[in-house]
Amino acid sequence: xxxxxxxxxxxxxxxxxxxxxxxxxxxxxxxxxxxxxxxxxxxxxxxxxxxxxxxxxxxxxxxxxxxxxxxxxxxxxxxxxxxxxxxxxxxxxxxxxxxxxxxxxxxxxxxxxxxxxxxxxxxxxxxxxxxxxxxxxxxxxxxxxxxxxxxxxxxxxxxxxxxxxxxxxxxxxxxxxxxxxxxxxxxxxxxxxxxxxxxxxxxxxxxxxxxxxxxxxxxxxxxxxxxxxxxxxxxxxxxxxxxxxxxxxxxxxxxxxxxxx
Amino acid sequence: xxxxxxxxxxxxxxxxxxxxxxxxxxxxxxxxxxxxxxxxxxxxxxxxxxxxxxxxxxxxxxxxxxxxxxxxxxxxxxxxxxxxxxxxxxxxxxxxxxxxxxxxxxxxxxxxxxxxxxxxxxxxxxxxxxxxxxxxxxxxxxxxxxxxxxxxxxxxxxxxxxxxxxxxxx
Numbered sequence: 001x002x003x004x005x006x007x008x009x010x011x012x013x014x015x016x017x018x019x020x021x022x023x024x025x026x027x028x029x030x031x032x033x034x035x036x037x038x039x040x041x042x043x044x045x046x047x048x049x050x051x052x053x054x055x056x057x058x059x060x061x062x063x064x065x066x067x068x069x070x071x072x073x074x075x076x077x078x079x080x081x082x083x084x085x086x087x088x089x090x091x092x093x094x095x096x097x098x099x100x101x102x103x104x105x106x107x108x109x110x111x112x113x114x115x116x117x118x119x120x121x122x123x124x125x126x127x128x129x130x131x132x133x134x135x136x137x138x139x140x141x142x143x144x145x146x147x148x149x150x151x152x153x154x155x156x157x158x159x160x161x162x163x164x165x166x167x168x169x170x171x172x173x174x175x176x177x178x179x180x181x182x183x184x185x186x187x188x189x190x191x192x193x194x195x196x197x198x199x200x201x202x203x204x205x206x207x208x209x210x211x212x213x214x215x216x217x218x219x220x221x222x223x224x225x226x227x228x229x230x231x232x233x234x235x236x237x238x239x240x241x242x243x244x245x246x247x248x249x250x251x252x253x254x255x256x257x258x259x260x261x
Numbered sequence: 262x263x264x265x266x267x268x269x270x271x272x273x274x275x276x277x278x279x280x281x282x283x284x285x286x287x288x289x290x291x292x293x294x295x296x297x298x299x300x301x302x303x304x305x306x307x308x309x310x311x312x313x314x315x316x317x318x319x320x321x322x323x324x325x326x327x328x329x330x331x332x333x334x335x336x337x338x339x340x341x342x343x344x345x346x347x348x349x350x351x352x353x354x355x356x357x358x359x360x361x362x363x364x365x366x367x368x369x370x371x372x373x374x375x376x377x378x379x380x381x382x383x384x385x386x387x388x389x390x391x392x393x394x395x396x397x398x399x400x401x402x403x404x405x406x407x408x409x410x411x412x413x414x415x416x417x418x419x420x421x422x423x424x425x426x427x428x429x430x431x
Contacts, residue, residue: 043404043405043407043415044405046405046407046408046409046415047405047406047407050317050407050410050411051407052317053315053317053318053319053411054315054316054317054411055317056317057313057315057316057317057318058316058317060316061316061344061346116380128347129346129347132346132347132348132349133346135346135349136313136316136346136349136350137316139349139431140315140316140317140411142377142380143406145384146384146406147406147407149384209381
């Protein structure tokens, strides 16, 4: 491996930025799709499948724009099916197994709250196509936040068991929350042109929202100053991503040019 | 006989598009739903722009296929269907007449969208009023924010005791 750092062009940075956003949504969408047919009640089965579709839809439009920026005539599906885990740039938070319903809801809430603040700003990004997509995604993200927030109340302030399970879920997931705000040279390079969002700006707002909801749900807010995991943005993942990709990609890789007839 | 290509104008294309119904809500056309955004003739090619109602709407691919089929059957060869995100789709684009059709079909139509400026504070707010499409009662209960498709929510009428779907207002 070369030790020289290649200077990043703006085009490469924007491609990378879009890929990171898209990978988060694809992987979380895939995780949520695992609930299809297994939801605790019919309404939630449908809700999680719907949210999963939203994420995959968001990812599809972001990948489509990414390959357009790249200009190498790749198809968005090539990015999905023919990249290995080290080439995926999603957050570790989204690749973790779905766990029980409480665990899924806790993750949905943490991610949706973050996405809400992020998309509020992406909607005003200095690129018409990008901001147009973001405005659309934002409407759906608000729905996701409403949905998961209400379930945090129901489970946190529900039975002894539901309280305990979702509390444990938040405790487990906490170490993956700092990575939501991860920024590096990709973000910095785009920031000057108004093409990325400075996540530092809304970190306190996110903490406030999350803390308020957990408090209201009679849950303890875990310590923000604990060891925090990262690496996803550089392609360093937990073991779980490889298993997920194997399932998601194996058909397309076995029959690379197969078409529905 | 088919008209030859050069005789078609934008208006003709709009007419063809207005014959295509939404696969999930067959009482409305893709023009009434505001999915078909614009038709433009560039040189001898028609550029048709469409926008999805929801990002993950699985009906989008079906709609694109329907447009292909419709244009193909009418002998139009030079066209391109493009996705357009420049304006965000909203239920406010659905005309009153189409909302009536929804109601008759048994789907409670969307109301007018309200400002979402104070979203975080509104999160704590009251549920909005939704009328039952069968008996008109507003004594209804939200059962699930997500219905059979992304664009609908599941409600229950406490008066006539019928479950029904509400087209979400976005």
